[in-house]
Amino acid sequence: xxxxxxxxxxxxxxxxxxxxxxxxxxxxxxxxxxxxxxxxxxxxxxxxxxxxxxxxxxxxxxxxxxxxxxxxxxxxxxxxxxxxxxxxxxxxxxxxxxxxxxxxxxxxxxxxxxxxxxxxxxxxxxxxxxxxxxxxxxxxxxxxxxxxxxxxxxxxxxxxxxxxxxxxxxxxxxxxxxxxxxxxxxxxxxxxxxxxxxxxxxxxxxxxxxxxxxxxxxxxxxxxxxxxxxxxxxxxxxxxxxxxxxxxxxxxxxxxxxxxxxxxxxxxxxxxxxxxxxxxxxxxxxxxxxxxxxxxxxxxxxxxxxxxxxxxxx
Ligand SMILES: Nc1ncnc2c1ncn2[C@@H]1O[C@H](COP(=O)(O)OP(=O)(O)O)[C@@H](O)[C@H]1O
Ligand SMILES: [Mg+2]
Numbered sequence: 001x002x003x004x005x006x007x008x009x010x011x012x013x014x015x016x017x018x019x020x021x022x023x024x025x026x027x028x029x030x031x032x033x034x035x036x037x038x039x040x041x042x043x044x045x046x047x048x049x050x051x052x053x054x055x056x057x058x059x060x061x062x063x064x065x066x067x068x069x070x071x072x073x074x075x076x077x078x079x080x081x082x083x084x085x086x087x088x089x090x091x092x093x094x095x096x097x098x099x100x101x102x103x104x105x106x107x108x109x110x111x112x113x114x115x116x117x118x119x120x121x122x123x124x125x126x127x128x129x130x131x132x133x134x135x136x137x138x139x140x141x142x143x144x145x146x147x148x149x150x151x152x153x154x155x156x157x158x159x160x161x162x163x164x165x166x167x168x169x170x171x172x173x174x175x176x177x178x179x180x181x182x183x184x185x186x187x188x189x190x191x192x193x194x195x196x197x198x199x200x201x202x203x204x205x206x207x208x209x210x211x212x213x214x215x216x217x218x219x220x221x222x223x224x225x226x227x228x229x230x231x232x233x234x235x236x237x238x239x240x241x242x243x244x245x246x247x248x249x250x251x252x253x254x255x256x257x258x259x260x261x262x263x264x265x266x267x268x269x270x271x272x273x274x275x276x277x278x279x280x281x282x283x284x285x286x287x288x289x290x291x292x293x294x295x296x297x298x299x300x301x302x303x304x305x306x307x308x309x310x311x312x313x314x
Contacts, residue, residue, distance in 0.1 A: 002036045003061035005300070008077070010041035013069030014151045014172065018215065022275040023066030029296040030064065042067075048080060055086055062304060063088040064296075065272060073272045074100035074146065087307035089299050091271040095249035099269035100146045102177050109243045109266040116266050117179040117258075121145065127166055128178060133159050139181040142166055144173035150210045155181060182258035182265045187226055189240035189255045190273065190284040192295065193302050196237040198287040200280045201226035222280065224287050236264045244269060251302045254281050 007030070009023030010016045027037045038058070045051040055063065063081060065088050071077055075097030081088045091099065098104050106116045120132050128136070142165040143153040152172040154165035169176040186202040186209055201223040204213040213219045228236070240255040247269055254273040258265045273281045277292050285295040 002034055004036040004038065004058070005030050005062050005064050006038050006040050006055065006058060006060040007064045007066045008042060008072065009039050009066040010043050011067045011070065011072045012043055013067070013072060014147060015069035016043070018274060019066055019068040019072070022068065022279070025276045025292070026064055026066050026296055029293045030300075032293055033297050033300075035061075035300075039066075042072075042077075052080060052084060055081075056084065060086070062300060062307075064300070065089050066275065068272050068274070069147065073270075082310075085311070087304060089303040090251050091249045091253065092306075095247055096271050098247040099249055099253070099271045102143070102145050102268050103175065105243065105247050105269055106266065108246050109239075112239075112242050112246055114239045114243055114266045115263045117141070117182050119177055119179040122166065122176040122178065123174065125167070125170055127163055130159075132178070133162065136178055136180050141179045141181050142169050143177050143179070144169045145175035145177045147172045150208075150214055153208075153210060155208060182260055184258060184260040185226075187228075187236060187257045187259055187264070188280055189237060189257070190252070190281040191240060191244050191249075191255070192252050192281075192285065192290070192298060195288075196241050197281075197284040197290075198225035199228065199233060199236060200224040200284055202280075217278075222283060224280075224283050232259075232264075239264055239266060250306060252281065252299055 007023045007027050010020050023039060027039055030037045042051050063086055065072060067073060073096060075093040078093040078096050082093060103121045106119065110116050118136055138159060139155050139157045141155055152169045154168060156162055156165050166176055188200050188202060190197040202209055203221040205219055207213060236257055243266055244253060244255060249269055249271055254270045256267040258267060282292050282295055
């Protein structure tokens with residue numbers, strides 16, 4: 001009998017539209033891989049209790065988490081599913097929560113001697129002082145601490161822009177992270193199980209990798225594998241693998257870096273990276289001959305194996 005998989009898609013986050021695109025691609029691959037697939041959007045239920053009842057009634061072989069951002073990616077859905085012993089794809093609740101908190105994951109990276117931008121975390125509508133600005137130096141980056149898809153991010157080029165940039169970021173999150181701007185190149189490293197996959201270099205034609213450059217076709221060039229020396233690749237891949245593990249992440253994900261030509265600076269971990277056929281993790285997999293269908297299949301297998309080993313440990 002074919003096994004059934006429920007793909008969670010959409011949800012409530014700022015990234016729900018992207019999630020729907022990812023989930024459609026995931027569903028097509030799962031169907032081709034022989035599973036019976038149902039797309040389920042948490043936003044179609046009156047409450048999470050109703051969603052949970054529905055999942056318990058359906059008894060899926062696995063829940064494939066196709067959500068991006070907020071409750072789908074920050075550990076809350078993962079906690080709910082694991083308390084009910086429903087197997088799901090990707091990192092568990094701890095890794096998801098740590099990775100969603102850019103400040104927390106950066107502190108862990110620093111403890112592993114991985115370079116990170118100088119940074120200040122602001123809470124409760126605080127602004128930066130002049131001393132803070134002297135510490136970060138202009139230009140600096142202002143971003144919501146736990147959002148994704150480059151929403152609410154500003155590069156501050158003049159200190160008079162600072163209040164507006166910070167107030168804008170506070171619209172998306174109660175915590176705002178201000179970071180030294182790291183000039184140079186942008187790299188992202190995808191992980192699948194124990195494999196650190198080929199590095200992708202991200203080259204927006206204009207400006208930085210903001211929402212528009214991320215999601216409009218043709219606005220950014222991607223180079224995979226990135227043109228780096230063997231030594232450079234080795235360092236950034238080691239950083240990616242080490243911070244991913246130390247943050248309790250597992251199964252698959254993507255780690256973002258900036259490279260100033262001298263050091264690789266850790267930016268963040270994405271535990272539910274984009275999964276359309278044109279997204280960066282599938283692109284990286286393709287470079288080592290892992291097709292999109294095979295990538296989805298490996299995520300299913302690795303996630304089921306993790307679930308079984310957790311049950312066995314109880
Ligand atoms: N400290 C930084 N220095 C330079 N560019 C940055 C810095 N922080 C973020 N950026 C730019 O903003 C983009 C989004 O930031 P990131 O921290 O990856 O958050 P998210 O992708 O979750 O929105 C990055 O891809 C990068 O282009
Ligand atoms: Mg990012």
